[in-house]
Amino acid sequence: MPILDVKGLTKTFGKFKALDGVDFEVKKGEVFGFIGPNGAGKSTTIRVLLGLLKRDAGTATIFGQDVWSDAVEIHRKIAYVPGDVNLWPNLTGGEVIDLFASLQGEVNGKRREELIVKFDLDTSKKCRTYSKGNRQKVALVAAFASDAELFILDEPTSGLDPLMERVFQQCVEEVKEAGKSVLLSSHILSEVERLCDRVGIIRSGVMVETGTLAELRHLTRLNLYVELNSPATDIGQIPGVHELVKAGDGWKFQVDGDKLDAVMTYLSKHGIRRLESAPPTLEDLFMQHYGDVTGRAEAGDS
Amino acid sequence: MGRSMAGNGRLTRFIIRRDFVRLFLWVVSISVVTLAVPLSFQELYPTQEQRNVMAETMRNPAMTAMVGPGNLEHYTLGAMTTHQMLLLTAVAVALMNILLAVRFTRAEEEAGMTEMIRSLSIGRSSPLSAAMTVLLGVNAVLAIVLWIGLTSLGIEGMGSSGALLYGLTLGGTGLFFAGVAVVCAQLAESARGATSLAMIVLVGSYVIQSSGNVTESVMIWLSPFGWVTSVQPFSENNGWPIVFLVVSGVVLGSIAGILQGKRDLGSGFIHQKPGRAHASAFLKTPLALVLRLQRTGISIWAIGMLILGLSYGSVLGDLESFFDGNELLANMLTGNSDRPVAEQFLPMLMLVMAFIATIPGILALHKLVGEEKKGRVDSVLGRRVSRTQLMGGYVFVAVMNGVVMNSLAATGLWLAGRSVMAEPLTIATVFGASAVQLPAIAVMIGVSSLLIGIAPRWSSLVWLYIVYSFVTLYLGSLFQVPDWAARLSPFGWVSEWPSESVNWMAEGGLLAIAAVLVVIGLFGYRRRDIL
Ligand SMILES: Nc1ncnc2c1ncn2[C@@H]1O[C@H](COP(=O)(O)OP(=O)(O)OP(=O)(O)O)[C@@H](O)[C@H]1O
Ligand SMILES: [Mg+2]
Numbered sequence: 001m002p003i004l005d006v007k008g009l010t011k012t013f014g015k016f017k018a019l020d021g022v023d024f025e026v027k028k029g030e031v032f033g034f035i036g037p038n039g040a041g042k043s044t045t046i047r048v049l050l051g052l053l054k055r056d057a058g059t060a061t062i063f064g065q066d067v068w069s070d071a072v073e074i075h076r077k078i079a080y081v082p083g084d085v086n087l088w089p090n091l092t093g094g095e096v097i098d099l100f101a102s103l104q105g106e107v108n109g110k111r112r113e114e115l116i117v118k119f120d121l122d123t124s125k126k127c128r129t130y131s132k133g134n135r136q137k138v139a140l141v142a143a144f145a146s147d148a149e150l151f152i153l154d155e156p157t158s159g160l161d162p163l164m165e166r167v168f169q170q171c172v173e174e175v176k177e178a179g180k181s182v183l184l185s186s187h188i189l190s191e192v193e194r195l196c197d198r199v200g201i202i203r204s205g206v207m208v209e210t211g212t213l214a215e216l217r218h219l220t221r222l223n224l225y226v227e228l229n230s231p232a233t234d235i236g237q238i239p240g241v242h243e244l245v246k247a248g249d250g251w252k253f254q255v256d257g258d259k260l261d262a263v264m265t266y267l268s269k270h271g272i273r274r275l276e277s278a279p280p281t282l283e284d285l286f287m288q289h290y291g292d293v294t295g296r297a298e299a300g301d302s
Numbered sequence: 303m304g305r306s307m308a309g310n311g312r313l314t315r316f317i318i319r320r321d322f323v324r325l326f327l328w329v330v331s332i333s334v335v336t337l338a339v340p341l342s343f344q345e346l347y348p349t350q351e352q353r354n355v356m357a358e359t360m361r362n363p364a365m366t367a368m369v370g371p372g373n374l375e376h377y378t379l380g381a382m383t384t385h386q387m388l389l390l391t392a393v394a395v396a397l398m399n400i401l402l403a404v405r406f407t408r409a410e411e412e413a414g415m416t417e418m419i420r421s422l423s424i425g426r427s428s429p430l431s432a433a434m435t436v437l438l439g440v441n442a443v444l445a446i447v448l449w450i451g452l453t454s455l456g457i458e459g460m461g462s463s464g465a466l467l468y469g470l471t472l473g474g475t476g477l478f479f480a481g482v483a484v485v486c487a488q489l490a491e492s493a494r495g496a497t498s499l500a501m502i503v504l505v506g507s508y509v510i511q512s513s514g515n516v517t518e519s520v521m522i523w524l525s526p527f528g529w530v531t532s533v534q535p536f537s538e539n540n541g542w543p544i545v546f547l548v549v550s551g552v553v554l555g556s557i558a559g560i561l562q563g564k565r566d567l568g569s570g571f572i573h574q575k576p577g578r579a580h581a582s583a584f585l586k587t588p589l590a591l592v593l594r595l596q597r598t599g600i601s602i603w604a605i606g607m608l609i610l611g612l613s614y615g616s617v618l619g620d621l622e623s624f625f626d627g628n629e630l631l632a633n634m635l636t637g638n639s640d641r642p643v644a645e646q647f648l649p650m651l652m653l654v655m656a657f658i659a660t661i662p663g664i665l666a667l668h669k670l671v672g673e674e675k676k677g678r679v680d681s682v683l684g685r686r687v688s689r690t691q692l693m694g695g696y697v698f699v700a701v702m703n704g705v706v707m708n709s710l711a712a713t714g715l716w717l718a719g720r721s722v723m724a725e726p727l728t729i730a731t732v733f734g735a736s737a738v739q740l741p742a743i744a745v746m747i748g749v750s751s752l753l754i755g756i757a758p759r760w761s762s763l764v765w766l767y768i769v770y771s772f773v774t775l776y777l778g779s780l781f782q783v784p785d786w787a788a789r790l791s792p793f794g795w796v797s798e799w800p801s802e803s804v805n806w807m808a809e810g811g812l813l814a815i816a817a818v819l820v821v822i823g824l825f826g827y828r829r830r831d832i833l
Contacts, residue, residue: 050684052832072688080684086677088595091577098581099591103685124576128492139681 001064002027003150003181004049008058011044011205018044020205021058026150026181031172033196034185035286041205042185043083046154049183050080062150076105079148083155083185085135087127093138094123100142112145118167132159144171151175151182157191169195189282201286213282220285221254223278224263229271238266250274254284306563309424313432317406318439325436328398329444332472336391337451340383344457353377359619360385362722367512368613370531373538378459380536388471392530393508395444395472396479399437400500403483406433409493417567430484430562434555437480445473464536467544471533474547478526479504481554488561491570499572526550588687589695596666600703603662607707610658611714614651618644618715619722644719644727648735649798655711656739656793657772660746663704664764667750670696671761679832693827697751697820704743712736731800738799741812745792746771748819755826758833767791 002025011019019041026032034042047053049060051071060067062074087096097112116123119137127135136159143151151172157165165188172182172195186192192199193213200210209216221242227250235251236244240259245252255263280288318325347353357377359365372385407430410416416429448469453462479500486499507525514522515531522528529543565571584590593600670693673679682692716732750764771791774783788794792815795808 047680047832050680052680052683054829054831071683072686075684075686078684080681082677082680082684084677086681088591088678090595092579094579095577095581095585099585100681100685102581102586103588103682103687105686123579126577 003030004032004062004183006045006049006058006060009045009048009055009060010057011041011048011053011055018205019048019055022202022205022207024200024207024210026183028181029176029179030198031176031182031184031196033192033199034183034202035187035189035192035199035282036202040202042202043154044205045202046080046152046183046185049152050075050078077147077149079104079143079146079151081136081139081143081151081153081156083158085132085139087130087135087138089128090126092124092126093121093130093134096127096138097123097142097145101145104146104148108145108147112141115141115145115171118171119164133161133164136160137164140168140171144175149180151180151184153182154185155187156184157186157188165191189286193282199282216285217257217280220280220288221256222260223252223280223284224255225252225274225276226250226267226272227274228267229273232267232270235267238263254280306425306427307431308428310428310431310435313419313424313428314435317432317436321402321405325402325440328402329440329447332391332394332398332444333447333451336387336448336468336472337455339387340379340452340455340457340460343379343382347379347382350378353379353382356382362616362619365616367516368616370511370527371515373534376537378536379457380459380461380464381534383460384468384535384537388468388533388535389511389527389531392472392475392527393504395441395476396504399441399476399480400483400497400504402440403433403437403480404487404493404496404500406436407484408487408490408496411487411568412493420567427559427562430559434480434484434558438477441473441476441480444476445469448472460536464539467533467535467539467541470541470544471530471535471547474544474551475526475530477551478547478554479551481551481558484558485554485561488558488565489571491568491573495570495572587695588682588692589698591682592666592669592695592699596669596699599665600662603703603707604710607655607659607662607710608714610655611711611716612718613714614655614711615715615718615720616722618647618719618727619724642725644723645731645800648727648731649801651715652712652735652739653775653793653796655715655736656708656743656796657768659704659707659711659739660743660768662707663700663743663747664750664768666703667696667700667747667754668761671754671758674758674833683832689828690824693751693755693824697747697824700747700750701744704747705740708736708739708743709733735799738797738804738809739793741809741816742792742796744816745812745819748816748823751823752819752826753823755823756830758830 004026006025007023009019009022010017022041022045024032034045036042044053048055049062049067051068051074054068063077065074067074087093091099097116101108101112119141121134121137121141127138130138136156140156143153157168160168169191172184175182176195182195184192184196196213198210198212199216201208201216225247232251235241235253238259240256240263242254242256243252347356354377357372357374360372361374369386370389373381374385377385410419410429419429420426446469449462449466452460452465452468482503483496483500486503487493487496490496490499507527510521510525511527511531514520514525514528522531526547529546532543533540561571585594670679673682679692683689712732712735716727716729719732720726746764746768749767750761753761753764771793774788774791775793792812795805795812797804797808
């Protein structure tokens, strides 16, 4: 049974449909990446999962319990880091961490101290004086010091420096090794690529793609560079070839995963002198799903 | 200096343009009150005999502590105005200057505006000197307006030279506290810190003045308010303490300039001492968090309510002696009742105090909406805290606030009444009259809970309801408000005990309504989206 199970989740604000039948699940011991453009509905989904927003339709369960009616019970085993960490200006970071720990239930003092050292956080300062990154560290320390089974992280690294981001990634890897699950929403695709077992892409309130990175790659295009012996003028006409550009002595283009065979057959007739291929990055994948593909791809090539 | 003052003029004009309305309102409201008081004194006490009676009621240490000494031997309208108004107005002017000075300096710096301005071709000292220039101007304008205004009232005993000194005393006090505030703005690292520091100086000065004047010791010279009470415009016309005020103000301003030259932008001299690295054993529950976040506010309100009670109580003695000497008036007001005058007035005083005690209660509850708007509720509800528990904590604190604040005001009234009255009110009378108001306070908190629970966007409407209640009940007798209009407010159902007997049905009904409203609010809060 999945730890987190969402089916047909719908949420409207007035007339605006922020979520329109979102489906996905997170299994035990899995890190699930949740990506999508601004305003796609990631934070809304997460706030429904935390019982802060009431869904209009669909089911959403965590540990088999309903996220709305059993919220308090579920939260015992959940750690949440919001994207915008807002803290009380006149409490210190240390006080907030302890307060969160007591509100959670269990307190792991040793782990707290380790994390504070790792994240290099001065806990005796008032939250008023913290930078965005430091406020985020407070929330991260509170989250990873807990004995949660599921970590719900909404853009947790948007304010962290690269060093701290590495610490964060280590923390995620550690909890994963301990068999816990993570729902990670992020705009930093390299991070998602590195940490996540499965990825869900949401767009305008609809989950457009879910699967392992390998599965998603299969669905998408491969980047190819070829140099041919005899000139081929009509590569652009082959079905499945996109973004064709002349580059030096050869051609650069993208091929749909399922058309690769046909394209290779065609190319080999012209005698392949050189062939380079690169798997699509998550960024390619993302771009492909979101509109302005050509503009950005060309800008990247030149 | 030289280049460091570049752009001073431009910046000064900019501040005036940006904050003109604010400056205008401060000066106008202080002037209007100052000019209205001698006029109403003239109406109320047209003969010297009546003023002499008034002077006699003023002859007690509680009064001296509050408003300072006065020329009670020659209690002319001018002397009366000076005695009863000058010190309190000086406090208001000091407050104005502190708030404005911090706003122009540290608050700007904290918000990052100063950083932008300094990156333009504006000198390092200009933001501070422009702020001081504006404040100097405001205080000068205030002094001149009061001088001309008081002179033109043409009241006997209020000559032009006295009016000039009256205006200059207030202007000088303003300049002094502007200086205090800009120094505090250099010392503290935040606007809040700077304001608190300057307020400590203000309250300290007032307290030193009080004890100095009551004991008639040289201590008064340690306090700027002591200097204020030594001027005595319209009687002694002793002008030189004003020189102290102005010179100290200028010196303080210069000290602020020197301090500013020695520090980095955004830093201060009093560094925030490192706070706790761990939460105390107390800070473990949502309720504890609510109390922790509001503790400063609650303490300040508590002191304020006690002082309010004390000042109302200290009037009771005067009331007694005033009506003792005037049987006709006493009969008119109290409708031939054989009860003591003070008891007749008690329900009205208690009503006003209950209204004021409602405010901290509602404020406490409204913090829940504030927390929601600032996005901090997510972090709490995202943990093992139920919505009922969270909102319940706020409602509990709100109710406790109402009860404690109302009782503190009653305590103050009882304490002061005991020391100034010939026949003090009994403790049971005072607290009984106070307690009958509590159900109405509870209903107000209930209304607020209801709004927060089901229509958070409209939660401020409760203030409108409070204002409505206040207008219909307190001012209702003046405006001839019909009975049913007053009954639309919970305070309209409160019994006027001890003048009339307690209506237990009404009191119980109010409590029941309050409970129902809170329960509906809690249900609504459990069911709605967190914004
Ligand atoms: N309380 C609300 N009332 C009305 N509209 C809302 C509310 N909360 C979110 N929305 C809308 O719902 C949509 C989804 O917002 P959401 O915050 O979930 O996006 P997101 O995927 O988290 O975006 P980002 O990457 O920028 O964080 C947006 O169009 C937003 O304007
Ligand atoms: Mg978001």
